[in-house]
Amino acid sequence: MVITGLGVISSIGNNVQENFNALTSLKPGIGHIQNLDTVHKNIIPVSEVKLTDEELVQMAGFDKNRAVTRTTLLGVIAAREAYLSAGLDKVNKLRTGFISATSVGGMGKTEVLYPRYLDPNDTGDFMRFLETHDCGESTERIAETLGIKDFMTTISTACSSSANSIMLATRMIKAGMLDRAIAGGVDSLTVFTINGFNTLMILDREHCRPFDDSRQGLNLGEGAGYIVIESEEAAKAGNRPILAEVGGYANTNDAYHQTASSPDGQGAFLAMKKALEVAGLKAEDIDYINVHGTGTPNNDLSEGTAMTRLFGANVPKFSSTKAYTGHTLGACGGIEAVYSTLAIMNKTIFPNLNFKVKMKELDLTPETSLLSGVDIKNVLSNSFGFGGNNSALVFKKI
């Protein structure tokens, strides 16, 4: 199962090239809230896509009178980039799937319209948005835009959602159910999620500092990331480049707490271990880990503990790219799959910004400067979510 296309939109860029440029010039996308109406506006930093809804409508090529959510627009832009970059428009239509993921779907519109929805006498054009709330909406609109009908579905397992959509797509292709699939996920920032994470007291008031001893929490982000996965046979059609391979995958459950990660990182440990097994690799074969690394005290300690358990004293080079993009929730597995593939293709390890001092509990230091010319054969990418949902993916150099 090989990767033939990439698409991404995030706070650091509206396409793959812009994201790569920001990653290699160490430019994070974190700043003050611009696109949401909230009391936290100048207090809680976030990592927004730097475009208004109107600008996104235009970029996505949608009719401006259509009832469409920011989630759908972000998803269309990234999924279409992946589709076109793989040249899927130029080769014969094989059995193609679209497997997407999101944590809150169309909540961004619902939270604005909710008082009007609840008012029995308030009826009008805004009621069209009612059907854009659920998680399946963005998937169906994106699939419709790309003309995909053979298979589609939507996964929602909190912050591991889009790693899981990549896992499902790979398994379905492996099993011969599909020839190729576009897989990843999307989430837009909402007042709902900002307040939710704020009540959990895990939002840093500064730029997040993954794996640093002084870390205080995460910055929320938004965006979409998709990759095109094909069977090797399907990928041969049309003389198109193969970028990397999806080598391994695993999903486990921490079964410890609804939101907190276990002290021994059991779920994370099992997910990484199993992903290596599926990929047919030993721990020492991993050259780079794109860690989940949200910057919360709990996640980074638990993930670091799991890494130490698995890799012992030889933890590979690792970094969290969330100090660039913020934590994009249902989109992060997709976005980081794109970054992992870019790391392999460009022999580059993107640094873990804002790291100064390693945490007291573990002897772990992420990469803090841009590394080029690194022959990266195998990347491990972690995504962990609420509900103890832990996933790990392995990307291999071709």
Place this chain on the structure above:
Amino acid sequence: MQIYINGLGNVSPQNTLDNSSFLEEIAYHQDYFRVIEPNYKEFISPAAARRMGKVIKMGVAAANYCLRDAKVEKPDAIVTGTGMGCLEDTENFLCSILNNKEQFLTPTSFIQSTHNTVGAQIALLLNCNNYNFTYVHRDLSFESAFVDSILLLKEGEASNVLLGGIDELTPNHYAIHSKKRLWKKGISTSEILGQTSDGTMPGEGAAFFSLSSAPVDPYARVLAVEVLFNTHDQKELNGLVNRMLKASHLESSNIDLVLLGTNGDKEGDRVYTAFKDTFFKESCSAPFKNLCGEYSTSTAFGVWLASQLLKKKAIPACIPLSRKPEKEVKTILIYNHYYGNHSLILLSSC
């Protein structure tokens, strides 16, 4: 590989949790179908239950019953589908944000608003580290979970899978969708199919299944789960039906009973009638939403009903059959559609 349904657990608007009876008495409700909630103390501590939204409790109870029924302690995988997720907790958190202008919020309802909460809580209670996915694709959420469950068994990744379809109805959801004139109002659920008019009656439920490649006193065998997206074209549906029959080595006349998602809505019901008349003219048919109402994962109720019919080899009086079957019902097809999405689930007796 054959796939069997070895256990059932169903919290629904009917008395379906207790396996010793089978729809002997029908519960009716005013305006919408509400689940008959079991005594949760058996599965969840009272302190935990107080914090949990209804959908979580329903899901945990149904999952527990199912595992007990199948004599499985810890499933190799937990795969759930939910169209709307944890609505009550989502609404509670959203309303607190709006009513309190983003101040004085507590995290409980936010924590439980995540769509994978039911699957996660089941894993937590069972201390189960295994595969745990949640599908949220509208009226194909349960079918998506079903497709994945079959794949897990075929891959050899799991020898048994706990599969569930869960959705709850809340007063806000009911009221908001009333404005779109989706519901028939002011009548009892006994009349859902009585009048052909616009709209239906909503419902809710949590139905779980223990699937395995090895039969253990099974209810049914799963022959096919097929989905079709975004089409109103009979030809495409015809292609799907033919593919399903061919893959199962069956003719349309072999389908003894077709359970249709008929829900009383004039326009939607035409599609069911056309489906039955075009593809399965000779088969008996019956609706199932007269027992559970319309909701995103209602086909999970349909699969529960079909499984029971196949094992108990009896058809309760509350099933409005198109005609009395001439022979024993051995093969049941469940057909559902919603806004151009279609699903077919084919089961047979063991």
